[in-house]
Amino acid sequence: MHTSNPSCEACLNTNCILHKHARDLAMTSFLEKKNTMKVRKGQNVIIEGSPIHGLYFVKEGIAKVYNTGINGREQILRFALNGEVLGQRGFSTQQYYAVSSLTLEETTLCHFSTENLQMMLKSSSSLAYDFMVFYAEELNRSETKVRKFAQMTVREKVIDSLLYINRKFGHDEKGFLKLTLSRRNIADFAGTTEEQVIRTLSALKKEKLLKCEGKKIGIVDIDKFALEIDEHHYFLQS
Amino acid sequence: MHTSNPSCEACLNTNCILHKHARDLAMTSFLEKKNTMKVRKGQNVIIEGSPIHGLYFVKEGIAKVYNTGINGREQILRFALNGEVLGQRGFSTQQYYAVSSLTLEETTLCHFSTENLQMMLKSSSSLAYDFMVFYAEELNRSETKVRKFAQMTVREKVIDSLLYINRKFGHDEKGFLKLTLSRRNIADFAGTTEEQVIRTLSALKKEKLLKCEGKKIGIVDIDKFALEIDEHHYFLQS
């Protein structure tokens, strides 16, 4: 695990909260106290229940954020990439992490200790404000997800998950999603079982709404695809 | 609708974020710009999709926070009381409310306009910090709920909901929950149907885990009751 300390101001993740405040914070030493590291695929960055030791920003790569329930079944809550946060409670007075996260590919992370982060937040009200907005928006997304889980059918949940992946990770020229997940991961994200995901994907392929090429999944016609979801859900993006 | 302007510092809701900062903010005029009003039972304080116009604190009373899905079915996200917030996106640059809220009894509310609130938050980093912590905790609760919805059975969800009500609203000497909800509200909160709630309650009564007296529901033995929920869920409170 290689560590270094690149500049936040020069970072390419323009949507990262810290990048936005890099200028204001330049005179302080907070940002210099971070610890940037590269971890390989499949590493547990954070384990649910372990004592908190700060917060990570994803500089490059992808990680899933999840927690573990009955008989080891995972619930994936979101995927984090470019400038997004892992271990969102790492700043607070809570004792333990509530969620786990695991890298899905080689990932570069920037770690900030709890104390450092708290100092930063207390010293800059606009930073604290942006963090607040971030959490408020995450809360919104999460509450939307609660509602979807309560009301959508498996088919809708799978479609919704694919739309989410498409929005968040995009697709190549041929329309194939840039993020390739195992059926199990899709199931754990959509809140169903592997078998149901497979059945749904098969059905969607037959209906010519999806195409596959090896492991890659492609949405044939986004608009038509999105229409599969009940109008009541349609405008609720998460 | 009667309006007035009582002091935040003298307010009895000691857990209210603004009460905590009332002293610091005393020299500013922010808190004086609020608008305290009394609304009767069953009023829609906020309607999903309407343009935002600020944020409400519950001074006294109870409101439910929910949104509306397929064929009018509600998903209740939480209940707000003493010092808690309604319309949590009222401060942001978002255009519309994402959730509705409705009073369950006569309720006194303190309203803050978007501009006023933003000024307050930008001027006090410790206030912004506390708001951030509030949202982070709400996020946590919500993510726990996502997982529960994905993995719990109806019976577990009903039990979990009653435990939540008990934690949040308490019970009288005889063990009856202080908050009485219709079966429909319980269902909308638990993420199931009215009939399923009724069936579950009937079963729990037969098993002597619950008792009823008129509309009141009482948990006979909290520990025994909580054990009904799988150990994996047991320590996840929301």
Added chain:
DNA sequence: CGGTGTCTTGATTCTCATCAATTACTGTGG
């Protein structure tokens, strides 16, 4: 080439939502 893990499909079981019908409760106006 065996072995492990992912993917796929079918059959079965079971939970839950829906529908329908009945009873209890609440409040309102005559």
Added chain:
DNA sequence: CCACAGTAATTGATGAGAATCAAGACACCG
């Protein structure tokens, strides 16, 4: 004070959807 209407609560019957179980296909890696 009672009749009535409207709402809430309850129970049973039924069907659809989804989880589970089982077994085989496929791909990838040492």
